[in-house]
Amino acid sequence: MIELVLSGRLWRMCVKELRETLRDRRTIFTLILMPLLVYPVLSLALQRLILNSVSSNKSETIIVGVSSENDIDLLRSAIQLSRQLTASDSYRPFRYQTIEKTEATSAVAKPTPKTPITDWNATIVQKPLKDSLEAGEVDLTVNITKRMEYLENQSTKSESSKDFLFSIGYRENDSRSEFALSEMRRMLQTLNEHEASKLRIANGLSRGVPFEILASAIAGESSMASSLSSVIPLVLVLMTITGAVYPAIDLTAGERERGTMEALIATPISRFALLFSKYVAVLTVAILTAMANLIAMFVTLRFSGLADVLLGDKGFSIWSVIAVFPLLIVFASFFSAILLALCSVAKSFKEAQAYLIPVIILSMGPGILSLLPSVRLTGTMAAIPLINMILMARECLAGDLEIIPGIIAVSTTLCYAIIAMAIASQLFGMHAVPQNTEVSWRSWLRAPTQHNRLPTLEHLTIYLALFFPIYFVAIHLPASLGEIDLQQRVWLNATATVLLFGALPLLFALWRKLSIQKTFPVGGFSRWWLTIPGLLLISVSMWTVAHEILVLSEFFGIASLDFERLADLEKAKTEFLSLPLLAVWVSMAIMIAMAEEWFFRGFVLQGMLGRSKNAQAAWISILISAILFGLFHTIAPNLLAIERFLPTTALGMIIGWIAWKTGSLVPGMIVHAIHNGLLFTMPRYEDLLRQWGLGIENQKHLPFTWIAGGLACFAVGILMVQAMTGKVDLKNVEKVEY
Amino acid sequence: MIFASELSKAFRTTHGQMNQAVDAISFTVSAGEVYGLLGPNGAGKTTTLRMVMGLLSPDSGFATVDGVRTDSQSAHKNQAEAVLSKLGMISTNDGVYPWLSVREMLNYFADLYGVPQALAKTRLSELAQLLDIEKVLNQRCSTLSTGQKQRVTFARGLMHDPPVMLLDEPTRGLDVVGSRTVFQFIDLLRQRGKAILLSTHRLDEAERVCDRFGLLHQGKIRYEGTLQRLQEATGREHLVDMFIDLIDQRGAA
Numbered sequence: 001m002i003e004l005v006l007s008g009r010l011w012r013m014c015v016k017e018l019r020e021t022l023r024d025r026r027t028i029f030t031l032i033l034m035p036l037l038v039y040p041v042l043s044l045a046l047q048r049l050i051l052n053s054v055s056s057n058k059s060e061t062i063i064v065g066v067s068s069e070n071d072i073d074l075l076r077s078a079i080q081l082s083r084q085l086t087a088s089d090s091y092r093p094f095r096y097q098t099i100e101k102t103e104a105t106s107a108v109a110k111p112t113p114k115t116p117i118t119d120w121n122a123t124i125v126q127k128p129l130k131d132s133l134e135a136g137e138v139d140l141t142v143n144i145t146k147r148m149e150y151l152e153n154q155s156t157k158s159e160s161s162k163d164f165l166f167s168i169g170y171r172e173n174d175s176r177s178e179f180a181l182s183e184m185r186r187m188l189q190t191l192n193e194h195e196a197s198k199l200r201i202a203n204g205l206s207r208g209v210p211f212e213i214l215a216s217a218i219a220g221e222s223s224m225a226s227s228l229s230s231v232i233p234l235v236l237v238l239m240t241i242t243g244a245v246y247p248a249i250d251l252t253a254g255e256r257e258r259g260t261m262e263a264l265i266a267t268p269i270s271r272f273a274l275l276f277s278k279y280v281a282v283l284t285v286a287i288l289t290a291m292a293n294l295i296a297m298f299v300t301l302r303f304s305g306l307a308d309v310l311l312g313d314k315g316f317s318i319w320s321v322i323a324v325f326p327l328l329i330v331f332a333s334f335f336s337a338i339l340l341a342l343c344s345v346a347k348s349f350k351e352a353q354a355y356l357i358p359v360i361i362l363s364m365g366p367g368i369l370s371l372l373p374s375v376r377l378t379g380t381m382a383a384i385p386l387i388n389m390i391l392m393a394r395e396c397l398a399g400d401l402e403i404i405p406g407i408i409a410v411s412t413t414l415c416y417a418i419i420a421m422a423i424a425s426q427l428f429g430m431h432a433v434p435q436n437t438e439v440s441w442r443s444w445l446r447a448p449t450q451h452n453r454l455p456t457l458e459h460l461t462i463y464l465a466l467f468f469p470i471y472f473v474a475i476h477l478p479a480s481l482g483e484i485d486l487q488q489r490v491w492l493n494a495t496a497t498v499l500l501f502g503a504l505p506l507l508f509a510l511w512r513k514l515s516i517q518k519t520f521p522v523g524g525f526s527r528w529w530l531t532i533p534g535l536l537l538i539s540v541s542m543w544t545v546a547h548e549i550l551v552l553s554e555f556f557g558i559a560s561l562d563f564e565r566l567a568d569l570e571k572a573k574t575e576f577l578s579l580p581l582l583a584v585w586v587s588m589a590i591m592i593a594m595a596e597e598w599f600f601r602g603f604v605l606q607g608m609l610g611r612s613k614n615a616q617a618a619w620i621s622i623l624i625s626a627i628l629f630g631l632f633h634t635i636a637p638n639l640l641a642i643e644r645f646l647p648t649t650a651l652g653m654i655i656g657w658i659a660w661k662t663g664s665l666v667p668g669m670i671v672h673a674i675h676n677g678l679l680f681t682m683p684r685y686e687d688l689l690r691q692w693g694l695g696i697e698n699q700k701h702l703p704f705t706w707i708a709g710g711l712a713c714f715a716v717g718i719l720m721v722q723a724m725t726g727k728v729d730l731k732n733v734e735k736v737e738y
Numbered sequence: 739m740i741f742a743s744e745l746s747k748a749f750r751t752t753h754g755q756m757n758q759a760v761d762a763i764s765f766t767v768s769a770g771e772v773y774g775l776l777g778p779n780g781a782g783k784t785t786t787l788r789m790v791m792g793l794l795s796p797d798s799g800f801a802t803v804d805g806v807r808t809d810s811q812s813a814h815k816n817q818a819e820a821v822l823s824k825l826g827m828i829s830t831n832d833g834v835y836p837w838l839s840v841r842e843m844l845n846y847f848a849d850l851y852g853v854p855q856a857l858a859k860t861r862l863s864e865l866a867q868l869l870d871i872e873k874v875l876n877q878r879c880s881t882l883s884t885g886q887k888q889r890v891t892f893a894r895g896l897m898h899d900p901p902v903m904l905l906d907e908p909t910r911g912l913d914v915v916g917s918r919t920v921f922q923f924i925d926l927l928r929q930r931g932k933a934i935l936l937s938t939h940r941l942d943e944a945e946r947v948c949d950r951f952g953l954l955h956q957g958k959i960r961y962e963g964t965l966q967r968l969q970e971a972t973g974r975e976h977l978v979d980m981f982i983d984l985i986d987q988r989g990a991a
Binding site for chain 2: 007009012013016019020021023024258259260262263264265266267268269
């Protein structure tokens with residue numbers, strides 16, 4: 001693969017696929033013509049829909065709830081006066097209906113809204129105004145305070161000399177209520193303007209206007225317009241899919257149908273490379289489609305005036321378009337892989353279409369679910385494919401995207417893309433040879449023909465891609481379980497770790513018929529009577545190393561803890577100290593150490609070590625496994641604990657080295673467990689430690705004597721393990737290529 | 739060059755029964771030799787070729803090219819790639835890329851086989867001349883006639899100049915003139931020292947061009963050897979008669 005990239009062949013392969021696709025009229029049709037047609041038609045339909053819904057709102061009278069007779073009288077006279085003032089103006093029910101092209105610019109001009117003659121019906125409400133508003137009995141509540149009274153009550157001074165304060169309550173996101181509010185504002189504005197001009201004429205000087213508005217919102221149910229704004233991401237996503245569908249079918253099933261697949265498979269290029277070039281082509285077309293759609297949608301919404309209705313005050317800025325575009329790329333990279341995986345199984349165009357239609361219909365389901373305003377991009381939602389991207393696009397357009405769920409949504413989506421590509425590369429070319437009955441979807445799931453192997457890079461990739469979303473949901477689960485006490489949480493955490501890092505890799509290894517003994521070597525190790533003291537020295541001194549690295553990474557600004565979080569930790573620590581020490585050791589030190597060693601030094605490291613032909617390669621394997629170990633430890637619920645990366649990676653290196661030298665996972669488990677146990681025991685003897693000059697809660701360097709002692713201990717331990725285990729025999733290494 | 743040992747392959751039919759398509763077939767083809775794999779439809783010719791090619795994995799037995807097994811599962815990755823570079827397969831089922839020009843398509847395949855671009859250019863012009871496709875090089879493949887497509891397919895299979903050629907019914911769908919051109923070309927390839935495994939039912943032409951034959955019926959090689967040996971064994975002079983005898987035997991059985 002590297003050779004293909006370097007020689008430029010892969011690039012030329014991609015260009016060929018793209019050339020083939022883009023020369024096809026059908027691709028161009030979905031790419032350019034569809035967006036050009038769909039959005040104007042869609043916008044017309046939406047305009048009609050909104051118009052109907054709003055005008056039906058207004059055919060009725062707006063009901064205003066007030067609390068006293070006095071208020072009614074005031075309101076009525078205000079209404080009457082405003083009517084007299086605007087009687088000459090023609091009634092324009094809704095500004096979107098009045099969109100006209102001005103001859104000069106031929107652009108769509110937004111007309112100035114005129115004051116409509118609205119029927120107001122003011123009623124006295126017996127219960128509190130807010131309740132009545134919440135119940136939907138009234139569209140608006142008005143409480144009129146005479147300015148003087150108001151000022152006395154508030155005992156504040158105001159420069160304003162307005163006579164009346166209209167305190168208006170309305171339901172947010174309720175188009176009817178919001179419309180009523182805007183009408184009320186407009187009416188009072190008319191009166192104010194009139195009053196001001198009258199006064200100017202009379203006195204020649206300006207005085208404040210009589211009415212002031214204080215609007216306060218209560219949360220209302222979403223109106224049609226705001227749910228329509230969720231339609232935009234859904235439409236964009238679906239259109240991106242449509243763009244990718246045709247090339248995906250054409251470059252896989254189409255290749256078979258044309259009879260070029262057999263010749264292609266017979267070339268010495270790996271199927272993955274072939275598929276990859278096709279993937280690049282499909283992805284490019286999908287991205288081009290997304291771009292075309294985004295532009296078409298932007299232009300349509302902008303110039304039809306729909307953007308304001310659909311997206312509220314913020315409108316539809318070019319920036320929100322730019323922000324949504326990368327999301328569409330992430331989504332396209334995911335869906336292109338899915339499409340290729342599906343089409344790789346199909347023998348013909350027809351068959352591919354038969355596979356894709358249900359998938360596209362199914363993907364509409366979550367898409368529609370994401371239209372609900374109550375569905376937000378949070379922990380679990382962020383890991384659900386498709387939904388996460390639509391929600392993210394929606395929040396991006398609304399301008400209230402949160403970073404962490406966003407990162408999760410993007411990373412899980414990319415993970416799914418990798419899974420889909422891994423599966424697709426297994427399936428691609430399987431039907432190259434007709435009448436071959438040995439291949440189907442099941443063949444990927446079928447037990448492998450080779451037994452007793454070490455995990456390959458492919459196994460690792462597939463496993464990690466499958467595992468990461470599960471892990472992610474699992475660490476967010478305790479939060480959704482509600483209040484459980486700390487002890488339960490600690491045990492739950494330990495059990496989950498054992499299941500995720502212990503049982504799951506084991507099941508995967510059994511399923512893929514990997515060698516259990518080689519993947520998870522838990523045998524004894526040579527000269528244990530001297531190795532074990534060395535291990536103990538390492539375990540008791542390793543925390544000093546970890547601590548110093550932590551302080552250093554803090555120094556270099558690699559930390560994500562804020563004060564709020566530290567306060568939480570402090571609270572957690574106090575609770576934590578109340579747990580029995582034995583329970584802490586078993587659950588948080590031993591169980592977790594065993595499970596993590598099983599996975600990181602077993603499943604992850606052994607396959608790579610087994611294929612390392614020399615010490616250098618072995619070190620690289622250890623480094624990769626350690627980085628993975630470090631990365632996993634940075635994932636904490638709803639935040640990235642970046643400061644944990646360096647210390648954990650360093651520990652991963654040390655334990656990885658031990659696993660390599662001893663050829664067993666047991667020494668690593670011992671070191672890991674003691675190290676964890678010590679970290680959890682130390683806070684219990686805080687006073688004693690403080691006497692020794694170790695303020696462990698402060699992020700500062702340890703006293704020099706401690707660093708020196710720790711390092712000495714550590715070095716002796718390493719030397720003992722090194723001396724007692726000797727050189728690793730690389731001759732027995734399996735000669736297998738990735 | 740080619741060595742097939744006890745190749746067997748069975749397929750499951752739609753009714754779930756196993757159909758033994760190829761049954762323990764063995765043969766060898768040396769450099770500069772044309773081996774004709776002959777037999778009625780469904781005799782297992784294409785399946786055999788695909789197993790030699792490594793596109794189908796045999797149920798049992800194996801095939802080697804230059805001493806390296808062609809089934810990718812057991813071969814070392816680099817060796818498997820090296821073997822594939824030595825093989826060229828041309829089949830009637832082969833298609834072309836309708837949206838690419840002939841030149842683009844041939845260059846693409848040369849690139850897949852890792853042929854340096856300069857060398858690919860010379861080979862392309864040489865093959866275009868030999869196969870008389872010079873005029874259509876810049877045309878889209880969708881505009882080609884059947885005969886032109888066939889010749890383009892030939893060129894495609896030869897762009898990497900493989901020492902071993904597997905030809906599966908290369909004359910199907912071609913008229914007499916077209917067929918004759920193809921067989922003349924095969925003759926040329928033999929002269930260039932290529933080992934050729936040819937499956938065909940143009941028996942008259944095969945008789946002329948092939949050095950040795952394997953008469954395949956119901957997945958088994960019934961007769962094998964030079965034309966002279968076949969004539970001795972069957973008592974028939976022409977392949978056509980031997981062929982009819984074979985089919986009649988099936989009818990009798």
